[in-house]
Amino acid sequence: MAILDSESAQKNRLRFLNRASKSVSTGDALALFALGTFGLHLITFFILLLLYGSYSQLNKKAPPSLVQLETGKSIKVAPIGSLERTPQVILRFVSDTMTLMMNWSGTLPPSTVEEAAKPKPDPGVNISNREFRSSKITSAAWQASYALSEDFRKEFLKALAAITPSGVFQGKTQVVLVPLSIQSPIKIAEGKWKVKMVANLTIVAQDSNLGETIQFNKEIFVRAVVPPESPNQVDGLAAVIYQMRASGLEIYAIRDLAQENL
Incomplete structure (x- = not known):
């Protein structure tokens, strides 16, 4: 146990x-x-x-400031907001657009070296409708008009056709825009600016070598838009629109500049 x-x-x-x-x-x-x-x-x-x-x-x-293009060229860039544009870009856009729109030489804008040496006559672009019959503007002005906003473009082209001399398309009259002063852009809202331009329109006809000068003092209102995507190979109207809107800007109004001082 x-x-x-x-x-x-x-x-x-x-x-x-x-x-x-x-x-x-x-x-x-x-x-x-x-x-x-x-x-x-x-x-x-x-x-x-x-x-x-x-x-x-x-x-x-620091963000990269050098970008290489498909052509092999390198350009300097700077980071900015989607609604921001540098004063230099705005001034260049306004100057190039207004010069192309208001210079009426009677010849087509050259696209090749041969055309630059021997310009072709400008037949003009017909914008006639029920109200404006047989109304023409120059081909360069029609091209530059795609830098205008769509709601402003049609009315502006009608006014432009009304002041375009018919002698331009016959090689008898030339009109040259002579900018005297283009002031720095003034910001009026987010993505919107106005530019004051003081210029003269010089009209030269075959029967008068002295010419006639008309004041062309304007306030030009510009706003930022989304630039079109870069196409690989385009021609015709698509190429014209891309060229005029590549800077990401458009003109949405033009009015007479008030005379401040005598």
């Missing part, structure tokens, strides 16, 4: 030790898991610090 009690006590002691051993193993596993998790968090923390440092350096780095 004593022997049985001794064996039973021994078995109970072994069971207790076995449970204790299992309990210690589970605790060790949890400790190792916690230690591993802490190590991973520590590594992640250092990686985030490195990424933050890299982003900080990238933020301080």
Whole structure:
């Protein structure tokens, strides 16, 4: 009987030790898991610090200012907002558009070296309708008119046709725009500017070499628009529209410039 009690006590002691051993193993596993998790968090923390440092350096780095075109040429660029345009771009746009629109030489704008050496006569572009029959404007003015907003373009072309001498299309009359002053653009709203231009229109006819000068002082209102995507190969009307709207600007109004001082 004593022997049985001794064996039973021994078995109970072994069971207790076995449970204790299992309990210690589970605790060790949890400790190792916690230690591993802490190590991973520590590594992640250092990686985030490195990424933050890299982003900080990238933020301080100046944006690229040189862009290479498909033609192989490189141009300098500057980061600006979608509704922002530099004063130089606005002045260039206004000057080029008004010069192309108001210079009536009686010849077509040259597109090749041969045409520049031997210009072709300008037959004009007919914009006649029920109200304005047999109304013509020069081909250059028609081309430049695509720099105008759509709601302003039609009315402006009617007014332009009314003052275009018929002798221009017969090679008897020439009209030249002579800009005297084009002031820096004045911002009037977000993405909108006005430019004051003081100029003369000089009209020269075959029977009068002295010519006639008419004041052409205007306030030109310009706004930013989304420029068209650069086409690969286009011609005709599509090429004309792209050329006139490539700067991302359009003229939406022109009015007489009030005379400030005598």
